[in-house]
Amino acid sequence: MVDGSKDAIGRLRREFNSRNVAVKQAWITREDIDDLLTKFGGGGKVDLLSIDIDGNDIWVWDAISECLPRVVCVEYNTILGPERSVAVPYSPAFERDPRLLFGRYFGASLAALERIGRRKGYRLVAVENVNAFFVRRGVGRRVPAAPVPLAYRLYEKDARYLDRLGDVYAAFEREGLELVEVA
Numbered sequence: 001m002v003d004g005s006k007d008a009i010g011r012l013r014r015e016f017n018s019r020n021v022a023v024k025q026a027w028i029t030r031e032d033i034d035d036l037l038t039k040f041g042g043g044g045k046v047d048l049l050s051i052d053i054d055g056n057d058i059w060v061w062d063a064i065s066e067c068l069p070r071v072v073c074v075e076y077n078t079i080l081g082p083e084r085s086v087a088v089p090y091s092p093a094f095e096r097d098p099r100l101l102f103g104r105y106f107g108a109s110l111a112a113l114e115r116i117g118r119r120k121g122y123r124l125v126a127v128e129n130v131n132a133f134f135v136r137r138g139v140g141r142r143v144p145a146a147p148v149p150l151a152y153r154l155y156e157k158d159a160r161y162l163d164r165l166g167d168v169y170a171a172f173e174r175e176g177l178e179l180v181e182v183a
Contacts (some may be wrong), residue, residue: 082152
């Protein structure tokens with residue numbers, strides 16, 4: 001388990017550090033993810049890779065080449081809906097700001113993650129709350145792919161923000177918050 005917050009790392013070490021879970025402190029970027037995976041023992045073939053870094057999740061996953069997980073769990077931003085393949089532009093210093101649109105300016109849409117996953121050889125199989133689950137080609141052949149429009153779920157807590165924001169994309173534009181298309 002790797003976390004960038006020095007404040008959180010002590011709590012995480014108390015809660016998770018054991019022979020089975022190593023807790024490390026590091027700021028994760030797409031430029032250094034492969035080095036960190038190798039350094040912390042997460043390179044090569046692994047069963048599960050979970051990415052939840054509140055912002056650059058899609059860009060970090062796309063950059064990973066030193067780790068070949070069977071299953072990938074990636075946080076997505078449910079408020080972005082199922083139709084558009086978009087993400088917050090990459091910035092190595094990105095930090096989710098709770099003041100920007102109720103803290104909803106972060107990450108990527110499910111459609112954007114599905115595109116990256118497909119390009120990397122993974123299929124979307126399920127979502128739970130704000131997590132999308134992908135399975136590598138050749139693994140779990142009986143588990144069918146889940147098309148984005150059917151898999152997508154609006155996280156219950158995000159629903160209340162939609163009432164306040166109205167058209168999410170218009171709200172982002174009004175606030176000058178950029179999104180990029182993910183092809």
